[in-house]
Amino acid sequence: MNFGFVRIAAATPVVQVADCQHNVSHIATLVRQAASQGAAIVAFPELSITGYTCGDLFTQPFLLQQAEAALTQLLEETAPLPLLCIAGLPVALDNRLYNTAVVFSRGQILGAVPKSYLPNYNEFYENRWFAPGTESHAERISLCGQETPFSTRLLFECGDVCLGVEICEDLWVPVPPSSMQALAGANLLVNISASNEMVGKHAYLRSLIEQQSARTMAAYLYSSAGCGESTTDIVFAGNGIIAENGAILRESERFTFGEQLTLCDVDIERLMALRRKTNTFTSESPQKEYRRIRAGLPVQDYTRTPLLREISPYPFIPGKDAHIDERCEEIFNIQISGLAQRIRHTNCRSAVIGISGGLDSTLALLVAVRTFDKLGLPRTCVTGITMPGFGTTGRTYNNALRLMETLGITIREVNIRAACEQHFSDIGLDPGDRSVTYENAQARERTQILMDIANQTGGLVIGTGDLSELALGWATYNGDHMSMYGVNCGIPKTLVRHLVGWVAAKGPDEAARPWLLDILDTPISPELLPADGNGQIAQCTEELVGPYDLHDFFLYYFVRFGFRPAKLYLMARQAFAGKYEDRTIKRWLITFLRRFFSQQFKRSALPDGPKVGSVSLSPRGDWRMPSDASCTMWLHEAENL
Template structure:
């Protein structure tokens, strides 16, 4: 496999009802197109060899005999192709007719999967012709003199790839065969189908496919009949749908007279990681998996020049369009609910927030304001403290003061300069030496002020640090690293920006809006080094540790999927094509892993805070790592990456 990806396809060929040899010509042509695209596994619709709408012609020996002959011709004519292919065909055995999917590759039939659940209601009458797989007695089927495996629970395995098959109606029952196949190891499910179109049915079907892929933690490839099926009573629009673990990857247009070949990639590595992490996946399997599953080996082709066609989101934490509005509202609700519970439990009268004029403290203040509004507590009981230091610029200072005032919060200004100078004198540190002692003493002085004011006012210090800073260790230990409740601890930096911008455009008055938008545009900085000669920010975080959009991308794929650095590098190249060159991505990827391992000790003692998304670094939940773990394996892999 290429970085764990398997290239799959759902094909919708033209058919002519009962014209088997015409149909296999169309199937072969799509197989060859798929081969040129590097497809490794593909499927055609239910009964594609004959067409689904043959009705009582399924009882005609001429049709059934020629269907078998056409199948063998298709298998032989495509012997030069190494795509594992599933095609629908009616086959006879045990004096009965079965609706089946035949698996073949490289000129060989590998096995046959009969349909389990026959649709026999309203417009469907499959029991008129076919028998359910539940009534099978023999484990093999004879096709033109040769015996092949026959079972509704066949698995086709190649290394880490395990493929299961179900047919149309099988998906629609309460416990689909794919659920059991997944617990037996199938990580890609193919469904060959002939589902007619009705008003509203397509949206339901799409949600059903995505939901089943999520329940199975699997890829799901659905191929359904299209143009050419009989329109006597029904219309078939042609559906090729590919989903993975709840996410729709690709789909074909409907109601087109063109043949369809829908191609995407299933990420086997991430699916297996999710199954391993989600240890409830196999719960209850012992009571359900009574039937033995037969496995059949196949060879998966790994073509050269692998190209990933599925999109890679450069900002996985931040949805776009209408979804962003919904996401922002939900995030604030989670943060507010968490903080409200903590304030009530602690019987706190106030909340103390250190306001720097930067993104993180701004978001923490906004959450605090929303919480006090929800609790019907006056905003004046929130104390916003601005603490100018040696690196504070006029821009950030003014934004901090203006925001506190426009939100109706109580403002306190406490300069840290004199206290820090006294501290430098006490420890015999030269204040002209702008080293880590110089910087961290300021962060710790600010934290001391916040803690002491909270004690004075019977309040809680609301933490401002975000998820990205925690991952990189970009916080002063026992300085801004510490608080009494950290509302931003699960919010990555890229999302902080969107949240603040969303509030600016949707929730505040004009004065606050202008201030918030200027904060969004301000360079990210701890402002612990004096400004330049023009009074501008001199210490820019992203110049020192790298772009946060890259680090958030690395963080997501590392924690969410446990991905190798090499795979993260490969995905980042596609996601940030044209924005960062390979050397830049590799440089900051190395920085990310080096800092992530070095800074774990800060994450091992984080304050409480609400989990917001699927990625979190709380030592009490999602991430428990030894503080002295060694990063050598990860860094050596990055060093070996080619540019």
Template sequence: MYGFVKLAAAVPSVRVADCYYNKEQILKQIQLADQEGAQVIGFPELCITGYTCADLFFQTTLLESAKKALGEIAKATRKMEMLIVLGLPLMIEDELYNCAAVLLKGKVLGVVPKSYIPNYNEFYEKRWFALGTDLGIGEMTLLGEKVPVGTDLLFECGELKVGVEICEDVWTPIPPSSLLTLAGANVIVNLSASNEIIAKRNYRRQLISQQSARTLCAYLYVSAGAEESTTDLVFSGHSLIAENGAIIKENEKLIDTDYVLVADIDLERLQKDRIKGKSYGDSRKLFMPEVRRIEGETLSYRGTFKGRIARKPFVPHAAETRDKRCEDIFSLQVAGLKKRLSHTGSKRAIIGISGGLDSTLALLVAVQVFDDLGWDRKGVVGVTMPGFGTTDRTYENALQLMRELGITMREIPIAAACKQHFSDIGHDENVHDITYENTQARERTKILMNIANQGGGMVVGTGDLSELALGWCTYNGDHMSMYAVNTSVPKTLVRSLVYTISKRQSEKVKDTLLDVLDTPVSPELLPVGKNGEMLQKTEDTVGPYELHDFFLYYLLRFGFSPSKIYFLAKTAFAVKEEEIDELYSHETILKWLKVFYRRFFSQQFKRSCLPDGPKIGSICLSPRGDWRMPSDACSSLWLSEIEELSE
């Protein structure tokens, strides 16, 4: 399943000190998780006895009942393909330890004692439990079998490698999970009994998110439920499943119990981040711990895929988050151009204004730069260059934007110059081929460059990341500029940026920006229709940018194979969402996936000589940092895989 693993956090109903009742509730939760296809399940700390037993932990009856309940759970789950992590107290070498028992198919694979024992404020655990780090043996007898015991255990089931820590362990300066992940653990299970107080839930969420990000792992945190509440303490049953900093799943109620959370996490995604992030490997060399690797059989993926795959991975789904992200990105673009202009001493920014999305965003950036520097907006020179395919709609929008924003306006039609050029090179102007189109793009770039030379200005590039990925730009045409503000902004994000920035504009500018957003994407290089309508639409030729941006994200960010990207795309575009009506058949996705890979490989030479531009996210195609690819690399392996998917 392309590296996906299904994790479950289970908070059962509990009766403090009633091991048999708790056993039945645990088995009920295991059964539910098994029906969902969970491969790893974690339960709260000391879940077999209950966390709040206090001095009852000294009672032989309780301790023996806990072991017996563990044995019955093991027996009842011997036919399940599931790694089960349970909490219980265990006597080892005449001391009592707060432990996690790890079960697989009816056997205890190992026992992990709690490393750090809290003994402050409301916690008195040292009254009952010894430090797991002080344990002097590596093996114990449990349920009649010799079982590995210690804080150094790593449970390996194929590519799945699970480390275990308990509650307080993750609150320490150097949690056991930090060392276990350096040893290769890609999933950490934390059995916890964290009582609830005001603001602790948010702190706990940040703690788990940060630990999963710092260790590049999936982190399953499961805490004791509301039925543990007694005397002075209230427990909430707060559970989280995080993956490299992102909270994938979390229970919704503040006070909760008797539930199972199931989520899919991506081991390959984590692996790719570890490969790319060289600091992870460097840390392993310095701090690689000695661990004992406990082998279990590979667990097969079962059940329905639970992952939520965003259709627009570059664009946050929530409107509030999206606006904040767009404001931040816009600020980065502004800062980049501001530095270039101030460094070169140039107070003129030259931009080709087409009335399309990309040039509109570049114009908004330039205007903001001049405002921030206290320069007259007239230093921004907008040049509209109508050609054979320019429609009245884009032409009027270009003029309206320049007029309302108060910049210097210039209009230089290019038709006559292009016809002269056709005559010079012997090209029939009635043949609307690539020469016909690119002549116009290069003529526009020549005009912009020469206007910049006239006034000591700089040409601000407008092309975006998606166009660069597809090579949908004219070499030495719109491909070239003196500083490219949109170079790492994908097309789907350009649209959101323009919409967000429109909210701070005057009503007239905002209305024009909204019409630009509503205009189909087109280079407008082919003649218009009889009634002046736009006939050339980019997405009809190269495919939907929504799909291409999706492909691009998973290709560059994680290096996924075409088959995995295809699976993710099928999942993402399987159902309608509130803001997106367009769905794509599997055949359509495959068609454009093939186009994407073919164009991505063949057009690298254009990316090898990109102008400077600000990096704004994790995906960038600059050859000076983020993407170094041979211009003549062969795409046959990737295209062959896509062909196999078509069969």
């Protein structure tokens, strides 16, 4: 199974200007290398068969004849190979010459796409030799003895892959041809280029590729000229760049003297899922028809072949880049702004939060105090309530108290033991019973206390439950499941941990740092069962429902892209290689699917709370699912992995 992945390659050969035989020999070698490494598609730079910097030699009929003869040789040499190739050469047609990308496979030319926009400014003067492809009225040409489709409006269909081709400057114009190709169905955009280097230009090029792949929700394969092109006036660095939906996945080294092959697996299924969900991915203006040319591609079995792409085990956590602080601050500001608006709208005088000494309530408290700071209200308007019960340990109790003290909020303590014991007596529950009734009664008692104290203080109960708990249904219905505003409802557990760690390292409340660090080091637990004989936490959540890093991984790809269980399993095996065994991943994948489907009824009755990232489970927004939907098909595939 290929699961929607396709392996593509950007090739940078070492050329000799105007030596077509040399150039196709090197191109053929790189095609063979790409095929041996499992590539289905490989692209070579603009005019790579002749070299881009031939200048007025392009007016020599002999060069044009030799270029076509070299292409014929290239077709013959690569005919046994199953992959699809794109290479550039000048093509003469009637009284004009066109800078053309030729698409070929198994010895057959599938189509020729002429360049639409010819730069004729600064160091460029392509109008001296070439005509814009948009001016040609030909539909077919004879090339290498083959009748060949010729147009700027060609698309190449290869199963689920729909490929569009543009050339160099086409990307730099206000509305690139690839934008129209994408609207017509292209999900893999190829640009063969000969863009020279200048200070600062590369950064701009990367941003163009990132933005174009994001705007078109497509994969973008960019291959540009490198070593061997003339350096009479300009220098070429050899860029191979592969992007997908706004992210650069792979890129080659620049300014090398050798040939390079940059390979990556792009996820066409992921891109099509995004397009189908985004109903604005369309054009209101009528589009001229594109000719669609069918082609075959080799199919990789990714159950046997490792993926050539990085798969982060923590898709919700901001990447390790220069903007990480900005990202974390932005997440906090979304939570803060949501809560601030709710407080202003309801004219509440306080916020009430249950503080357990765990991660979720810690993050909610940090959001609350920063909200009141932003509103210009004293932190004492935030009331933190610790509610010790049968499972509360000294460690979490102490952390809760010390954190509240250092943050300067109002502290209240209400022990729930007596109330719960009375409730057990009222409903006839054996005191030694440790069933779900025993646990949920405590959660509901705590919620009742929070609600009533909020009424006393004219306050708002701030929910602490996170996105991971909502996905798994790891919350007591009408207990911790309920609040008046849930600030963490868009934050998964792995991100909760990351944000608390970020505040501990860089937050303004230095006095809180020791307690935040110890909270981070504390096992995740609802503390609803009595502590062990040593007074330690006896109920560890991740031993019961599974590791949150796995569940968050499944959640992200299941909800955002709709990936099937087999694909989730495949990706998780690579992302968590060395951390979890295959059987462990399979076990918790089954648990995730079973709980996600069975617990929808809890998500259907969620309180309000802010969406933070691309995955949300709000029944009023991103996720509307019947509470009685069957998970039989998903479980069947997962169980048979």
